[in-house]
Amino acid sequence: MAYELTEQKKVGLGLFGFGISFTFLGVILYFDRGLLALGNLFWLIGVGLLLGWQSTWRLFTNVNNLRGTVCFVIGIFLIFVRWPIIGIILEIYGCIVLFGGFWSTVKAFLSQIPFVGWILQYPLMVIEQVIRGSR
Numbered sequence: 001m002a003y004e005l006t007e008q009k010k011v012g013l014g015l016f017g018f019g020i021s022f023t024f025l026g027v028i029l030y031f032d033r034g035l036l037a038l039g040n041l042f043w044l045i046g047v048g049l050l051l052g053w054q055s056t057w058r059l060f061t062n063v064n065n066l067r068g069t070v071c072f073v074i075g076i077f078l079i080f081v082r083w084p085i086i087g088i089i090l091e092i093y094g095c096i097v098l099f100g101g102f103w104s105t106v107k108a109f110l111s112q113i114p115f116v117g118w119i120l121q122y123p124l125m126v127i128e129q130v131i132r133g134s135r
Helices: 007-028 033-051 053-061 063-080 084-098 100-111 114-120 123-133
Strands: none
Touching: 007 033, 007 084, 033 053, 033 063, 033 084, 053 063, 063 084, 084 100, 100 114
């Protein structure tokens, strides 16, 4: 098996899912500061457990990812000081910059899941591949 799912990674995946869920609920419920803060906490711990603490630290402290790290940390700070809309926008931008290199790996992993893999094979995803291939 190419990717072994240990107990620690299962817990990390669950916490990551809770973090995304709490963040989504926080945005839906008019940027509720408490739900967004819990979502960030669960999300960060889940990423740490999934990737490993040293790999997560290297990811966030890498010089190439400095812009994403700074935006993400400032976004978390803005959520705590009651500026949740600007904070969540900065966090989303920081996540895109930080995890931009993982999208192909995530897409390959998701294509192995039965229902999600079928959705990823629809023409919209094929058009995305054509556009990326023409660059």
